[in-house]
Amino acid sequence: MRVLVTGGAGFVGSHVAEALVREGCEVAVLDDLSTGHRRNLPRGVALYEGDVRDARFVELVFREVRPEAVSHQAAQASVARSVREPRLDADVNVLGLLVVLEAAARQGARRFVLASTGGALYGDVREPAGEDRPARPESPYGVDKWAGEEHLRLFAREHGLSAVALRYGNVYGPRQDPRGEAGVVAIFADALVRGRAPVIFGDGSQTRDYVYVEDVARANVLALRAPAPGPGGFRAYNVGTGVATDVRTLYARIRSAVGPEAPPEPIHGPPRPGDLRASVLDSRRIAAELGWRPTVDLDEGLRRTVAWVRAQAGRPEEG
Numbered sequence: 001m002r003v004l005v006t007g008g009a010g011f012v013g014s015h016v017a018e019a020l021v022r023e024g025c026e027v028a029v030l031d032d033l034s035t036g037h038r039r040n041l042p043r044g045v046a047l048y049e050g051d052v053r054d055a056r057f058v059e060l061v062f063r064e065v066r067p068e069a070v071s072h073q074a075a076q077a078s079v080a081r082s083v084r085e086p087r088l089d090a091d092v093n094v095l096g097l098l099v100v101l102e103a104a105a106r107q108g109a110r111r112f113v114l115a116s117t118g119g120a121l122y123g124d125v126r127e128p129a130g131e132d133r134p135a136r137p138e139s140p141y142g143v144d145k146w147a148g149e150e151h152l153r154l155f156a157r158e159h160g161l162s163a164v165a166l167r168y169g170n171v172y173g174p175r176q177d178p179r180g181e182a183g184v185v186a187i188f189a190d191a192l193v194r195g196r197a198p199v200i201f202g203d204g205s206q207t208r209d210y211v212y213v214e215d216v217a218r219a220n221v222l223a224l225r226a227p228a229p230g231p232g233g234f235r236a237y238n239v240g241t242g243v244a245t246d247v248r249t250l251y252a253r254i255r256s257a258v259g260p261e262a263p264p265e266p267i268h269g270p271p272r273p274g275d276l277r278a279s280v281l282d283s284r285r286i287a288a289e290l291g292w293r294p295t296v297d298l299d300e301g302l303r304r305t306v307a308w309v310r311a312q313a314g315r316p317e318e319g
């Protein structure tokens with residue numbers, strides 16, 4: 001299968017590209033490298049460097065690659081930035097998606113998988129939220145991912161695409177950029193490995209559903225390969241563990257993965273606008289329909305992430 005991965009030089013997208021290459025797919029990446037890095041790309045994968053909002057460029061890439069399937073990971077992925085710059089968020093996450101959808105339909109792609117969000121879509125939830133829970137986004141990012149899903153559903157029906165939205169929990173693992181504003185695991189692990197105390201925003205009782213990036217990549221592969229939905233169909237799946245972990249507990253577990261050299265106490269800062277109190281996902285639908293289950297538990301995932309962060313610390317910067 002020929003697959004175009006947008007955002008494939010980013011954190012999640014590069015793991016998706018890697019998993020697809022392992023599966024024997026032909027993979028190309030479209031990315032503007034705004035938060036992604038060339039070094040994240042798997043060996044032998046072509047990079048088309050440009051913006052998903054640039055319709056001419058996107059059309060040219062589709063003409064050249066002729067993908068049978070698209071994994072759309074490119075996005076403005078920071079909730080905090082979406083609060084500061086809501087127009088930018090809508091521009092990339094709604095209009096950029098429509099540009100890619102139009103090119104996909106014109107150039108004959110059949111399957112379209114969208115990276116969506118569970119937490120930011122359902123809003124505050126203390127019990128695992130299923131896919132039928134009404135959307136209650138609390139940030140521009142959540143609103144735009146929701147709008148994106150609805151565009152995808154309607155677009156698929158109009159143009160005979162087969163569409164899947166994957167609603168991720170909080171994805172963590174190697175290659176997550178600690179310099180971004182998203183990715184608490186990367187930020188904490190990076191600070192602790194360097195012997196610095198990280199900042200916890202708010203009182204640290206906020207909960208999230210942390211899901212390891214390779215499990216998320218496998219969910220993408222399954223969604224790209226699944227026989228259903230048929231042409232014109234749309235299906236949404238949560239991709240989480242069903243386990244809620246609060247930030248203080250997460251901090252303690254990362255600290256123990258780092259070892260005794262980690263500073264004992266975090267610094268506390270004010271809560272951030274747009275941040276949810278609680279979020280956890282019910283992923284029984286994807287288990288039943290696609291056979292996906294998380295395989296890496298939090299402690300193992302944190303151990304692998306800390307090992308990666310350690311290996312990176314002190315490495316010279318590269319593109």
Ligand SMILES: NC(=O)c1ccc[n+]([C@@H]2O[C@H](COP(=O)([O-])OP(=O)(O)OC[C@H]3O[C@@H](n4cnc5c(N)ncnc54)[C@H](O)[C@@H]3O)[C@@H](O)[C@H]2O)c1
Pocket residue numbers: 006007008009010011012013030031032033034035036037050051052053072073074075076077092096115116117118167168169170171172182
């Ligand atoms: N990381 C998470 O916890 C999480 C949770 C829910 C959903 N998601 C979604 O998963 C996807 C991947 O997120 P990530 O965490 O890997 O973020 P990331 O920032 O590492 O990846 C996004 C990639 O898209 C590229 N990109 C951004 N704007 C672009 C544009 N206008 N044109 C072309 N490329 C562009 C970036 O350079 C980057 O490589 C996003 O759609 C995000 O919204 C992530």
